[in-house]
Amino acid sequence: FSMLLSNWLIFRLCLTVRTASALWNIIHDCDETYNYWEPLHHLLHGSGFQTWEYSPQYALRSYLYLWLYSPPAILISWLGGSKVTQFYAIRFWMAVWTATAETVAFGAVKQRLDKNKSLSKSLSVYSLAFVAFSATSAGLFVSGTAFLPSSFAMQLAYACLAAWLTDRYALAVACIAAMAIVGWPFAAAIGLPLAVDLIALKRKPGLFVAYSAASGLSLAIPVALADTLAYGRPTLSPINLLSYNVLNSGSHLYGTSPLSYYLMNYALNFTPLMPLILIAGLLAALVSQSASRQDRQLRWKLLLWLSPLLLWNAIFFLQAHKEERFLYPCYPFLCLALAVALETIRHRLGSWTVPCIIAAFAAFSLSRVLATTLAYQSHVTIYHRLAGHGPAGRLCLGKEWHRFPSAFLLPHGWSVGFVRSEFRGQLPGRFALADQPFNLDNREETARYLNVTSDCDYLIDKRSNELDFVRYTELEPDYLATGDWQLLEDLPILEPDKSHRLFRAFYLPWLFERSVRFSSYVLLRRVT
Numbered sequence: 202f203s204m205l206l207s208n209w210l211i212f213r214l215c216l217t218v219r220t221a222s223a224l225w226n227i228i229h230d231c232d233e234t235y236n237y238w239e240p241l242h243h244l245l246h247g248s249g250f251q252t253w254e255y256s257p258q259y260a261l262r263s264y265l266y267l268w269l270y271s272p273p274a275i276l277i278s279w280l281g282g283s284k285v286t287q288f289y290a291i292r293f294w295m296a297v298w299t300a301t302a303e304t305v306a307f308g309a310v311k312q313r314l315d316k317n318k319s320l321s322k323s324l325s326v327y328s329l330a331f332v333a334f335s336a337t338s339a340g341l342f343v344s345g346t347a348f349l350p351s352s353f354a355m356q357l358a359y360a361c362l363a364a365w366l367t368d369r370y371a372l373a374v375a376c377i378a379a380m381a382i383v384g385w386p387f388a389a390a391i392g393l394p395l396a397v398d399l400i401a402l403k404r405k406p407g408l409f410v411a412y413s414a415a416s417g418l419s420l421a422i423p424v425a426l427a428d429t430l431a432y433g434r435p436t437l438s439p440i441n442l443l444s445y446n447v448l449n450s451g452s453h454l455y456g457t458s459p460l461s462y463y464l465m466n467y468a469l470n471f472t473p474l475m476p477l478i479l480i481a482g483l484l485a486a487l488v489s490q491s492a493s494r495q496d497r498q499l500r501w502k503l504l505l506w507l508s509p510l511l512l513w514n515a516i517f518f519l520q521a522h523k524e525e526r527f528l529y530p531c532y533p534f535l536c537l538a539l540a541v542a543l544e545t546i547r548h549r550l551g552s553w554t555v556p557c558i559i560a561a562f563a564a565f566s567l568s569r570v571l572a573t574t575l576a577y578q579s580h581v582t583i584y585h586r587l588a589g590h591g592p593a594g595r596l597c598l599g600k601e602w603h604r605f606p607s608a609f610l611l612p613h614g615w616s617v618g619f620v621r622s623e624f625r626g627q628l629p630g631r632f633a634l635a636d637q638p639f640n641l642d643n644r645e646e647t648a649r650y651l652n653v654t655s656d657c658d659y660l661i662d663k664r665s666n667e668l669d670f671v672r673y674t675e676l677e678p679d680y681l682a683t684g685d686w687q688l689l690e691d692l693p694i695l696e697p698d699k700s701h702r703l704f705r706a707f708y709l710p711w712l713f714e715r716s717v718r719f720s721s722y723v724l725l726r727r728v729t
Contacts (some may be wrong), residue, residue, distance in 0.1 A: 207311070211332055212304040217338050219296035222346045223289060227577050229343055230526055231603040235629050237348040238607035241267050241291075243632040248283070248616075249608055250629035251607055253639035257432040262443045264449050265427035266350060266383050270294060285585070286679070288609035292346045299345040299352075302359035306533060307332045309363035310540070326547060326555055330540035333559045338536070339569035340470030344529040350385035354530040357384070358391055358509075362533050365506065370399055371412050378416035380530070382424055386439040387446075388530050390516055394508040402505075445641075450718060454643040458523040469706060471535065472565035478558060482542020485549040503541060510534035571708035576695035579722040580604040583661060583690055590611035590689045590726065595659030597651055600677050601661050601722075602628060620653040620660075622677050640660035658727055660686060665720040670696050680725055 228234055235252050243249030244267060256259040273290035282290075311328035335341055344352045361376035377392030399409045425437045467475055486500075513531040517523070546554050584606060587596070593614030598605055598620040611617060619628050628649045630637040640648050651657060662680055664670045672677050680686045696718045697705055705715035 208304050210307050211307050211447045212300055214305065215300035215303045215332070215336050216296060218342070219300045220293060222342045223292035223296045225574055225578075226292075226343060227574065227581055228606045229347070230349070230524070231605070232524075233348050234605055234607055236262060237267065238288075238609060239629070240264075240632070241270060241348075242608045244268070245271060245278070245287075246608070247633070249632050251563050251632040251637070252629045253627060253641070255632070256637075256639040258639065259435075259441065259445070259641070260428060260432045260436045260438055261445060263350075263383060263428065263438045264431040265424045266353065267351075268427065269383070270348065274590065283613075284609045284611070284652060288607060291348070291609075295346045295352070298356050299341070299359075302533075303332060303335050303357045306335075306359040306363045307628075309366040309536065312385045313366040321485070327540050327544050330543040330555065330559065331536050334471075334539045334562060335536040337559075337563040337566045338471050338532075339566040340528075340532055340571075342566070343470065343573075344526070344532060347526070347529075348530070349526050351388070351529040353384040354380035354388035354391070355532050358388075358530050359533045361391065361395070362506070362537065365395055365398075368406065370395075370403075374399075374409070374412035376418040378413065378420055378596065382417065382420040382439050385530075386443050390592060391509045391530055392674065393512060394505060398505055403624045424678055449641060455522060457521040460518055462523045463518055466528060467571055467654065470525075471539075472562050472569070474558070474562050474565060475535075475539065478539055478546070478562075481687050482545040485542075485545040495662075502557055506539070507534055507538050510538055568707040572704075572706060572713065575708060575713070576705065576717070579692035579694045581606050582609070583692055583724055584610040584723055586690055586724070587615060587659075587712070590659075590724065595651075595656060596659045596661065597653060597657035598661055599653070600624065601663055606711050618651040618656065619649055620657065621647075621650045623674060654685075659689075660725045660727075662722050662723055662725065665696070665697075667718075667720075670699060670718070670720050685728055686725035687728050688723060689726050690722075691724045693719035694722040 219333065228238075235250050236254060239249040240251070240255055240262070241249075243251070244264075253259060270291050273294045277287045277290045307328050310331045314327040344355055346352075357380040361373045362378075364370070364373035364376060373390070373395055377389060380391070381387075381389035394547035396409060399412075400406045421437065424439070425435070428436050428438045445495065505596070510531050513528075515532075517527050520527075543555060543558055546558070587698045593612065594616075596611070596615055596617045597620045598617065599620045601623070602619055602624070605617065625645045626643045627640060627646055630639065630646070630649060640646070653660070660680055664679055664681060665673060671679075681688055695705060699718040701716035704712050707718065
């Protein structure tokens with residue numbers, strides 16, 4: 202009973218934080234909008250932007266994955282709720298999934314590590330530290346309610362870790378199969394250490410094959426059916442995605458980054474304390490005098506449980522194309538690594554270190570969340586205000602196409618389209634239009650554009666009265682200055698290149714306001 206009560210309290214804590222994320226977390230990545238929110242909007246409402254990955258010619262994305270997020274929207278629609286309400290209901294659905302996964306993992310860590318006296322002579326704090334780092338990290342605030350396969354993989358990674366810690370290998374293998382087949386095929390790499398454990402250490406290769414085959418077939422069949430119905434031909438999207446990335450290797454078309462990109466992401470999303478905690482924990486473990494056989498065996502087991510973190514980073518640090526979302530699946534194992542490090546520090550230096558380190562970590566994380574929200578919330582807020590500005594019409598996006606959050610946030614009767622800007626890549630097309638041209642090379646498709654003079658009733662743009670903040674060109678003019686547009690909304694949005702690097706990353710009262718600069722995120726209406 203006490204275990205259930207403890208888990209219930211942890212679930213409430215995690216759900217409170219994830220609900221806050223559902224309400225206030227911005228959409229950080231246009232891939233989330235155009236590859237997931239828009240296709241789901243198409244499934245539920247019959248319209249939406251279509252990326253080339255959803256072209257039947259390529260069929261890279263799983264439709265079954267999209268349908269998993271439809272129940273709350275269908276329910277809200279049946280009750281007469283708006284699309285905005287559906288959007289937040291779907292996000293709350295994600296919040297529940299993530300909070301449940303965190304709670305299950307907490308229970309497993311508590312069962313396997315806290316009560317093991319070979320790890321500590323006194324009551325250990327593995328589970329407390331694990332859930333504290335998970336619940337308070339800025340990285341989980343972002344990923345916990347993101348509509349992305351990597352977030353789906355992260356949720357299943359929590360469940361996989363819980364099953365692995367408690368020796369439920371069939372469930373652990375099923376979690377890996379689900380994240381790879383339904384969500385993101387590359388997430389299968391998380392399961393390689395699990396395979397080593399079951400095949401080499403447990404010496405049960407037959408069980409591994411049986412578990413993998415049963416899980417794989419039971420998931421691949423519904424994925425194939427959903428994809429075949431959606432794409433109009435027999436196909437299996439995870440195989441197509443693997444084939445594209447292995448044979449075409451076109452990810453470099455979408456940008457490359459140095460190794461420091463991920464290091465900076467970890468510092469921002471898990472605070473600058475993260476490397477200090479891990480290093481201090483390692484040093485404390487090295488000077489430990491404990492040498493019993495049982496202790497050494499269990500510490501090797503800890504290393505095995507943490508090896509997905511090392512493997513995942515080894516793989517993705519070496520890739521030229523880097524995205525913050527690619528790191529999400531290893532977050533549960535990072536939280537466990539931080540918990541192990543903190544318990545080791547506590548064992549060597551005393552219990553006072555636990556509240557001090559957790560409080561500092563939580564403060565840094567809150568500071569990061571506030572900075573991001575205050576800096577970029579305008580690109581969501583401005584869509585909430587559309588309904589208050591006259592009749593419905595066509596909203597156009599130029600250089601701000603990448604900040605469009607979703608058609609779920611458009612009021613009834615509004616539509617959205619693109620006008621040409623300096624961007625020369627391939628913008629999404631429309632699901633409703635047949636025979637649209639798509640290409641693998643990220644080449645511009647000029648048929649996507651509307652005429653800004655004749656086709657647009659409203660326009661969202663970024664502008665500034667500071668000449669060095671926004672660079673105006675023939676294709677990206679100062680629309681308001683032309684006299685053809687009327688200003689309806691003017692909201693602040695961070696200008697990162699003109700702001701202090703530290704104080705734009707972490708919010709500190711007074712210093713944030715004094716050290717960062719903002720441009721204007723504006724809603725304009727054509728003057729008739």
